[in-house]
Structure formats: structure tokens, C-alpha cells
Amino acid sequence: MSVVRQIARDEARYWRRSQLAVAASVLFLLLAVVTLVVTALRISHETTLRAHHQAEAEAAFLAQPDRHPHRMIHYGHFVFRTPPPLARFDPGIDAVTGSALFLEGHRQNSASFAEAGASAYLGGLSWLTPALVYQLFAPLLLIILGHGALAREREGRTLQALASLGITPGQLVLGKGLALGAALGLALIPLVLTVALGVGAGEAFAPALGMIGAYALYLGLWAGVALLFSSVLAERGAVLVALTALWLALTLLLPSLAVNNTERLVPIEGKTEGDLALLSELRKLGDGHNAADPAFAKLKQDLLDQYNVDSVEALPVNFRGIVASKAEADLTETMNRFAEARMRQEAAQNSLLARHGWLSPLLALAEASRALAGTDLANHHRFLREAEALRFDFVQRLNGVHAEGLSYLDDVRRSSDPEAEARTRVSGENWQVLQAFRFEPQAPAARLEAAGESLLILLVWCLGLMLALKRFAGRLAP
């Protein structure tokens, strides 16, 4: 057996006999397994529930009786964002963005929380996801295991004894690093199993491997930090204090400061201000419910000219339906402009926050993890855009039915003439214009690309640390 492996084997033997190391390992594994099971059950439940709600909402829409198509536009429809397979490891921003969206004519609603039981998840430690356990607590485990790796040898003067046997600092550091690497590998087993379950549930291999690689890099980085401090500082106590302080700074303090800094550098106006500004813009547009609105005078004239008739009553299409369609298109264009601007701001904020990963690797890992899982902001925006496309599509198709299938005169008289009102009710078969909705996260390649910069940050951290280890650990003096 090589010297490096012998040193690694002895380090592992030391941990097995250390109450602190054993307790920390058991606690971490317990925490990881419990959060994995709880989160997997929750995500599985939510997946089933949201799929059920989606099917129910679609069936309810399609089962509506014959009625005026514009009433169906206001009847509306729900869409649900079903969690992707890797959400059982990293649910990402799901908990704060909402997963259900009510789609209706003339407005873009905000996502909300659909599950009746969702409030139960707002209390306690429901925020404690497996991803967070690995991001926050796995480094602590590595600190506990690794802080004494080299300092213990110096304190016990065994560093000198080893050197007198011809063991080089490089062999010692490699041996300790190998032991920490093995511990890291064991700590990753629950993650690997969860990701494998995700692959079994339909996830592609590339993001799954990327997820494992990202966490391996992050934990490798912490193992390296522990070794570096253990090689530089003289006493185990000092190493532990310094590493704990660094852990607090990199995982709690800096991310918090980064959020504040990001909000300061890329401010986003509040929802109320944004809604008021949008409303002000929308008021400049015509009222789609009022065909006589002067905003549609040109539309009216163009149609009259196109069909060479004198009045809207003589048009072969229902002018009210045409107005509704035009108004919806104008409204949607304005709403999309505001929505896209807001999403651009949110994406810029998110991107800047992720770049703080150069200061705190946790931020880089968190971003990569969410991107690979398909639970990041980009995928939430994708959900909003897909839902909006569906909304606009079914609203305009119903406006098409309104324009093509209803007589203008019946439409005008339906409030005062029951017979006309009856004739404006179109067949329920028309509700088939609604397309089935099933949200899928970005394609694997796109998710890998989205995680690329954060993975690069983690890689640079690791390389920097390896260089530092080579520089400082090589100087390990007995």
C-alpha cells in the first residue's frame, strides 16, 4: 500500500475513534437523509397534486356548457408548474415564487400557491431542503473532520516523526486529502441516490451528473480549505475557530451582504409601483368591451373599407369580436413589455447575485444547483412565458370564435333579447381551443449552459485552493 493510502487509512481510523467526528458524521447523514426523504415525499405529493389540479382545471374548462365565448375568456383557466425530477433535491425558488397561475382575458396574474396544505410548509424548518443541508452543513462536517488533519500531527510532534521516516509534506497532505475525499464521497451518497431517483423519474444524465459534480467541487473546496488552515495554523483550536469564522462568513454573512448589494446595484421597482405604471399604460389603450371606443375608430374604418360596406352591421365578421381580439393583442403587447422588463431586471439581479460566487462559493453552488435542477429563476420565467403564451392563445381563439361564429346584431341585442342571447351561446365544443399544459424545465443542454458560469467559479475556487495548498502545505515544517 502506498504511503499516501496508509496515511489516508490512518486518518479514517482516527475519525472512527473520535467521538466528535463520529457524532458529526452521524448527525450530518441523519439530517441529509431526513430532509431528502421529507422533501422527496413533499415534491412527489406536489407533483401528483399539481398534475391532478391541472387535469381537473382542463376538464372543468372543457366541460363548460354552451355560452358566449367572452364569458369563457373571463371564466379563465389554471395552470400549474409541476416540479422537475431534481426538485426533490433542490426545490429552488418554488417556495417563494408560487406554482399556480390563473389565466384569464385582459390580465396577467401573479403566480400563487395552489396547495391547500401549502401553509403547513411555511412554518417550522420546511425551508431546510437537502440542497441547503449540503450547502450549509456539509462544509461544517468537513471542517470538523479536517481541521486537525495536519495541525494534530504538528501538535503531537508526529509531523517530525513522519518527516524523520522520510515522509514528505506532499505525501502527508495528499494522504489527508485522500481521506477527506473519501469522507466527502460518503457524504455525497444520499445526494447521488436522490439524483439517481431523479434520473429514474425522467431526468437526463447530463444535469444529474452536473449536479453531483457541482456539489463534489464545492465540498472538495471546503476540504481543501480545512487542509490549508490546518497546515498553516499551529494549533487545532485556532484552526477550528478560524474555519468556523470562515464558514460563517462564506455561508451566512457574505450571501446576506451579497443580496443587499445586489438589491442596491440592480434595484427593481416594487410590485405596486409596477402595477400602477402598467395600469397607466393600459388606460391609454381602448376598452375592448366597448366597440364604440374611439381607440377602435381606425380599425372600424379599415374593416369597412376592406369589406366595402357602410356599417359594422353589414360586416361578414362580428365587429365586437374583432375589437376584443385587437384590444387583447394591444393589452398583451403592453403587459408583455412590462413583464419582460421586470424579468430582465430580475434576471440581471439574479446574475449579479450569482457572480458574488467569486466571494462566496455557496452563492455559485446555489445558482448552479437550481439551474441544473430546473428550479431557478430562468425556469420560473419560462413557466410564466409558457403560461402567458397559453393564455393569449386560448383568449384569442375564443375571440376568433366571437368574431367568426356570432352575429354582431345578436351580440348587441343579447342583453335585451333572450332569443338573441340564446343565439350568442356557442357550442361547448369550441372550448377545445384550450391546449393541454404541461410545464417542462429547460432542456438539459440549456440548464448546463445556465450553470456554466457558476460551475466555472467553483472550479476556479478549487484550482486557487490547490495552488495555495501546494504553496503552504509544501512548507509544512516539523
Next chain:
Amino acid sequence: MSDVKPAALEAERLSVLRGGRAVLSELSFSVAPGEVYGLLGGNGVGKSTTLLTFLGFLKPASGQARVQGRPVSEDVAGARRAMAYLPESAALYEHLSAYENLAYFLELAGLERDRAAMEAALDRVALRPDAREQALGGYSKGMRQKVAIALALLRDAPLLLLDEPTSGLDPTAIDEFHDLVRALADGGKAVLMVTHDVYGACQVADRIGLLKGGALVGEFAAGPAGSISTEQVHRAFTAGAPA
């Protein structure tokens, strides 16, 4: 061709600086195979520095430290392989038992020794059999020292460097230790023992070098055939010059 064997250990006009301060100043002495050389001196005179220089942990500012005729700086690994070093506090692992410590250090040194050999070495240093499977965390200093000596025996290195080896041991353990060192030297090992224990040095050493201020101020033949008494060495130690 000369029949003269090279000294096992030799310091030639050896000067060493630590923190910019001269700790050893033109120190010269040698230890022959089969000889116990006691380097005697008070605290901070450069005794441990001498050992660390032979081990290659410190580099001479001038002069040379030679192991088996070869400058340490030319082959540090070879020099270390030739020496078994016992620091003042035995550098062993507290989470391991005596057997495990021996097995681990021997594996690292690339030496294969079976359980029987370890048993024999521990018998020779008279470590209590019932303690051998226990972790060293519960050992007394004397017991640890015995394990360290057993390791040196098992390594079978031709040179032994001992740094205050009897410090903290009870009189019986000191006597046992001296007997063991004497036996090892009689078996051909070269032993360099640095100590401030005048009586111990006189009891076990063949020659004694008196170190003061980093320089050798006297060298005496000691032991049964020695030319100087313990009292004379003691006076020299306290006065700084031979009587």
C-alpha cells in the same frame, strides 16, 4: 586503502542559525558505531538543534553534519533512513495502541515486521503485555517512551538519536532505559544522546561532550573505563570548564 571506518555521525565545524541567532558555533564531534555519545548541556545551548541538523530539519550556516560519512544535505532521505530518532516526548499517535503505532510507523518506513517481531520488541522494552492493545492516550510518559524505543528497535537503524530520553521517567525506568541503550550500542549501534542529566550521561555514555553557548567546551571519556568522574563532569557542567 584505509581500514578506518567512517564515523557513524560527525559534526565538523558545524554552525547553525535559528531566527538569525547563532545556536551552534563551529561544533565538532563524532560518534563511532558501537559508541554512546552523550551531548551534555543546559537548556537552550543547542542540543536539540544538533539532532535536528543531523535529521536534515535545519540547514547548517557553515560546516557539515555527516551521517555515515555523507553530508546530510546530499541525501536527507538516506540520512533519515539510517537514523531512529526519539524526541523528548515520544511522538506517537494517542488514538492507536502500541501494536498499531508500531505497525503504522513501520509501514510508513516501508518495513515489514510481523506481530511476533513487534511482540519481541515490546518484551525487550518491558512494556506491560496488558497495555499493548490499549490506546496510547492512557499511557504514562515512560510507557510511551518504551513504545518509541521498541519502534527504534524494530526499525533496526544503525544510528540512534535520543533527545532527553529519560526526562520524566522514574528511576527504575531510567535504569532499564540505560541498560537497553548500552545493549544496543554493544550490538553495534551508534547512539547520540543529548541530555542535561549528568549522572545519566556518565552512567551510559562512552564519551561526553559538554555543550555551552552552541560550542563544545569539553569532551571526556566516561563510563567504567572513563578518565573522569561524575563529580568532575558535574563541576564542569556547572562551571563551564573541566576541572
